[in-house]
Every structure is written in structure tokens, then in C-alpha cells.
Amino acid sequence: MRESIGKFRIKFSRSLRLDLFLIICLVGIIPGAILSEAFLSNYEKKAVETRIRTAKEQCLIISDHLYQLGYPDAAENGTASSELALISDLYDGRVMLIGPDLKAVKDTYSRCEGRYIVSAKAARGLLGESSSEYDSDSRMIEIVTPISARDAEPVGVMLTYIGTSDIASVLENSRKLCTLLLLALSAIALGIAIVVAAKIIGQFRRLSASVENIRYGFDEEKISIFDYRETAQINDAFNQVITRMKNLDDSRSEFVANVSHELKTPITSIKLLAESITAEPDAPKELYGEFMSDIIAEVDREDKIINDLLSLVKMDRTATDLKIEKCDIDTMLEGIIKRLMPIADRDKVELIFETIRPVIAEVDETKLSSAFTNIIENGIKYNHEGGTVKITLDSEPMQFVVTVEDTGIGIPKEDIPNIFERFYRVDKSHSREIGGTGLGLAIARSSILMHKGTVKVDSTPGEGSRFEIKIPLSYIVAPASEAVQENEAKEGRP
Ligand SMILES: Nc1ncnc2c1ncn2[C@@H]1O[C@H](COP(=O)(O)OP(=O)(O)OP(=O)(O)O)[C@@H](O)[C@H]1O
Numbered sequence: 001m002r003e004s005i006g007k008f009r010i011k012f013s014r015s016l017r018l019d020l021f022l023i024i025c026l027v028g029i030i031p032g033a034i035l036s037e038a039f040l041s042n043y044e045k046k047a048v049e050t051r052i053r054t055a056k057e058q059c060l061i062i063s064d065h066l067y068q069l070g071y072p073d074a075a076e077n078g079t080a081s082s083e084l085a086l087i088s089d090l091y092d093g094r095v096m097l098i099g100p101d102l103k104a105v106k107d108t109y110s111r112c113e114g115r116y117i118v119s120a121k122a123a124r125g126l127l128g129e130s131s132s133e134y135d136s137d138s139r140m141i142e143i144v145t146p147i148s149a150r151d152a153e154p155v156g157v158m159l160t161y162i163g164t165s166d167i168a169s170v171l172e173n174s175r176k177l178c179t180l181l182l183l184a185l186s187a188i189a190l191g192i193a194i195v196v197a198a199k200i201i202g203q204f205r206r207l208s209a210s211v212e213n214i215r216y217g218f219d220e221e222k223i224s225i226f227d228y229r230e231t232a233q234i235n236d237a238f239n240q241v242i243t244r245m246k247n248l249d250d251s252r253s254e255f256v257a258n259v260s261h262e263l264k265t266p267i268t269s270i271k272l273l274a275e276s277i278t279a280e281p282d283a284p285k286e287l288y289g290e291f292m293s294d295i296i297a298e299v300d301r302e303d304k305i306i307n308d309l310l311s312l313v314k315m316d317r318t319a320t321d322l323k324i325e326k327c328d329i330d331t332m333l334e335g336i337i338k339r340l341m342p343i344a345d346r347d348k349v350e351l352i353f354e355t356i357r358p359v360i361a362e363v364d365e366t367k368l369s370s371a372f373t374n375i376i377e378n379g380i381k382y383n384h385e386g387g388t389v390k391i392t393l394d395s396e397p398m399q400f401v402v403t404v405e406d407t408g409i410g411i412p413k414e415d416i417p418n419i420f421e422r423f424y425r426v427d428k429s430h431s432r433e434i435g436g437t438g439l440g441l442a443i444a445r446s447s448i449l450m451h452k453g454t455v456k457v458d459s460t461p462g463e464g465s466r467f468e469i470k471i472p473l474s475y476i477v478a479p480a481s482e483a484v485q486e487n488e489a490k491e492g493r494p
């Protein structure tokens with residue numbers, strides 16, 4: 001378990017750090033790199049276009065000038081030469097003037113003068129076609145400008161090669177700057193990822209450490225890691241689990257203590273009775289008989305506790321397999337009352353049954369009738385001579401209502417929330433006298449909750465008690481735990 005927690009933590013922290021870095025990269029660095037590359041290439045494109053446009057205009061002016069001065073003789077003219085030298089200096093390039101026979105008349109590099117220039121573009125220039133082209137490898141712009149009057153046949157061609165090294169160096173510097181910026185951004189992103197991940201992982205480590213501490217016992221204090229809303233939610237959920245586990249643990253211990261105590265009491269009495277009778281070998285036969293019937297009563301009591309416990313356990317275990325059938329509740333209640341009549345007669349308590357509306361409902365008859373039997377029996381048991389227990393059956397749109405109202409001893413207000421607890425009895429000595437294990441209402445409540453019903457108690461000590469049970473007419477198929485929680489909430493129970 002520990003290893004698995006450890007493994008889980010290491011895997012989680014690594015992936016979280018990596019994930020954060022990847023997210024920062026994806027949303028920051030990679031788009032930044034793409035954007036900067038797009039910006040740089042766009043800049044190069046625009047700068048080259050501008051360069052071509054201006055150079056073309058200048059070439060056109062010079063070619064016009066050359067034509068007006070009388071080409072090809074004008075090529076040697078001082079003004080034209082200086083204009084050509086200026087343009088080649090300005091753009092760090094080369095200008096060649098080509099005659100109608102494709103022979104180079106002038107070359108600012110003085111390399112090709114007098115030579116034939118074999119170039120398709122130059123030939124097309126002589127046909128009046130001007131063109132421009134950028135060679136991104138050599139970073140040179142080639143401009144072909146025919147030397148001619150407007151709409152006249154060209155007398156020559158001006159070939160201009162323009163360098164773009166200044167654009168390239170601006171581009172290079174910008175690229176270096178962008179790379180530096182991206183590197184700085186990556187370093188910052190990595191730093192942020194490490195810090196944020198460390199903070200988050202720290203939270204989970206603390207949470208995991210607290211969980212591990214709690215594994216060694218519920219005595220640990222509650223976890224309190226509230227830096228982030230998400231961790232606070234996990235924290236709260238975990239604390240609720242701890243509280244629930246503590247409550248379960250407490251109730252389990254209490255239950256075990258109660259069971260042991262309840263089971264021990266009749267055995268102690270049996271032992272005492274047996275010892276007393278053994279100590280008096282000459283005791284009369286009648287006394288023996290009296291002791292024996294006391295022992296039998298205690299055995300019966302022990303038997304009842306065990307049976308009640310078994311039916312309570314069975315109720316928990318078989319929460320999902322109720323035998324739901326259509327049942328006439330009126331007839332069911334009449335049957336219960338008939339069975340309880342002898343006890344009521346013995347205790348001189350009057351049983352009154354009133355059906356306001358007859359009810360047919362989908363219930364597990366056995367389980368529900370044991371619940372009603374217990375509640376009605378309590379009304380008789382905790383009553384006075386001459387008292388009454390009034391049972392009423394009524395129906396509401398979706399549920400039926402059974403009320404059991406007695407004129408008995410009543411239940412103190414502070415005891416009402418506890419009477420459904422296992423083994424809880426208000427007046428232990430009196431209850432013992434009356435007889436009972438304190439399991440009856442716990443069993444009844446389980447059965448009612450299994451039917452997704454509710455039970456409400458009103459009582460005034462000295463005046464009597466009123467139990468109101470509401471059960472859905474049709475059985476609702478819903479998770480039992482949900483129904484229990486809902487009902488607990490309806491009852492205002494923790
Ligand atoms: N109608 C009532 N009037 C007064 N007190 C009641 C009434 N019903 C229940 N109680 C009190 O609630 C306690 C719990 O009732 P519950 O039916 O669970 O146990 P019990 O009657 O003592 O024993 P059991 O039903 O298991 O034989 C009773 O001991 C009694 O103190």
C-alpha cells in the first residue's frame with residue numbers, strides 16, 4: 001500500500017511538472033517561435049518588394065535618360081556613367097548595359113564589356129519586356145529594364161543586379177534577438193513550471209503524508225490543506241470520509257459494547273440464580289420451581305436478544321432483496337392488531353383502529369408488518385392501565401400514512417433522537433421491568449428506510465407519543481444508501 005502510494009506520488013509529480021512545462025511551451029514558446037518566424041519572413045518579403053519597387057523606378061529613370069542622351073553612345077557619357085555608378089554603389093550591385101546585338105556596352109564591374117551576354121531575360125528585354133526577380137539563395141535582385149522610348153522598339157537593355165545584404169543583416173539581427181527572447185521565455189517558463197509544480201506537488205505530498213498518517217489510526221487530526229480550491233475540496237472530502245469512518249468506528253465499538261452487555265446480563269442472572277439454588281440444597285421444591293422459572297425467563301430473554309440481533313443483521317444484509325408485492329395495508333394492520341390484542345387485554349390498554357382511506361401498496365409485507373408490530377407493541381408496553389393506542393391509516397397522493405398514537409408515559413424530548421439507536425432505552429430499569437432489548441425501533445426504522453419511507457415522532461412525557469410513518473405507495477427503485485441519506489435528512493438526523 002505504502003509502495004503504491006509512493007509510486008503514485010512520484011509518477012504524479014513528474015507528469016505534473018512535465019505537463020505544466022508542455023502547457024507553457026504549447027501556449028507560449030511554440031506559438032512565439034512560429035509568430036517570430038512569420039514576422040521575419042514577412043519583413044524580408046516586404047523589404048525586398050520595396051527594394052525592387054524603388055530600384056525599378058530608378059532604373060526606369062536612368063534608362064529613359066540613356067535613351068534621351070542617345071544610346072549606346074550615351075553609355076560613355078559622364079552623367080550617365082555617374083548615374084550608373086551611383087545606383088551600383090547605392091545598392092551594392094552591378095549595372096550592365098546591353099546593346100541590340102546582346103553585346104555588353106557597359107559594365108560597372110568592367111568585366112563583361114564587349115562580350116555577348118547570353119541571357120533569355122536580356123533577349124526578352126530587347127523585345128520590350130521588363131522583369132524583376134529575387135534570388136533568395138544569393139540574396140540578389142535582378143532587374144531587366146528595356147532602353148526605349150514609350151511604345152518604341154528597345155535599343156538596348158539595362159541589367160541591374162541589386163544586393164540585399166543590408167536587409168539580410170537586419171533580418172539576421174532580428175532573428176538573433178527573437179532567438180534570445182525565446183530562450184529567455186523558455187527559461188522563465190521552465191522556472192514558472194518548476195515553482196508552480198513544486199507548489200502543487202507540495203500540496204499533494206502533504207495530503208498524501210496526512211493520508212498515510214491517518215492510515216495508522218483515526219486519532220490523527222483532520223487534514224487542513226487549503227491553499228488551492230481544488231486541494232481544499234479533496235481535503236474536505238477526505239475529512240468527511242475520516243469523520244464517517246470515526247463515526248462508524250465509534251458506533252461499531254458502542255454496538256459491540258452494548259451487545260456484550262446485553263448478552264451478559266441474562267447469563268449473569270442465570271449464574272446467580274443457579275448459584276443461589278445450589279447453595280441451598282434443602283430448599284423446598286416450590287423455591288426450586290420459582291428459581292427454575294426465573295432461569296427460563298432469562299434464557300427466553302437471551303433468546304429474544306439473539307433473535308432481534310439476527311433480524312437486524314439480516315435487515316442490513318438483505319437491504320437489496322426485498323420481497324415487494326402488492327399488499328392490502330388495511331388487512332395487514334388488522335392482522336397485527338389481532339395478534340397484539342392479548343397483550344393489550346393483559347395490560348388493559350384499548351386498541352383503536354381507524355381506516356380513513358384503504359390502501360393497496362407495493363411493500364415487503366413481512367418486514368413492514370414487523371416494523372408496525374413493534375411500534376404498536378411499544379404503544380401498549382409504555383402505556384398505563386386504561387390507556388389507548390389509536391392506529392390510523394390514510395393515503396396521500398404518492399404515499400400512505402400510518403399513525404400510532406398512544407396515551408402512555410411519553411418520551412422526553414432529548415431522548416427522541418436516540419430511540420432508534422440499537423439498545424437505546426429511555427428508562428433502563430423500567431424498560432427492563434417491562435421487558436425489551438431496545439432493538440425493536442432500530443429494526444423498525446431499518447425496515448421503513450428500506451421501503452424509502454420516513455418515520456416521525458412527537459411525544460410529551462406523561463401524555464403520550466405519536467409515531468407517523470409514511471411509505472411510498474409504489475416501491476421506488478433507488479440506491480439504498482441514497483434513500484437512507486435522504487430519509488436521514490428528512491428526519492433531521494445526522
Ligand atoms: N410509545 C412509546 N412510549 C414511550 N416510550 C417509548 C415508546 N416507544 C419506544 N419508547 C422508548 O424507546 C425505547 C426503544 O424502543 P424499542 O422498541 O427500540 O425497544 P424496547 O421496546 O425497549 O425493546 P424491544 O422492542 O426490542 O423488545 C424503549 O425502551 C422506550 O424507552
Ligand SMILES: [Mg+2]
Pocket residue numbers: 374377378436440441
Ligand atoms: Mg419495542
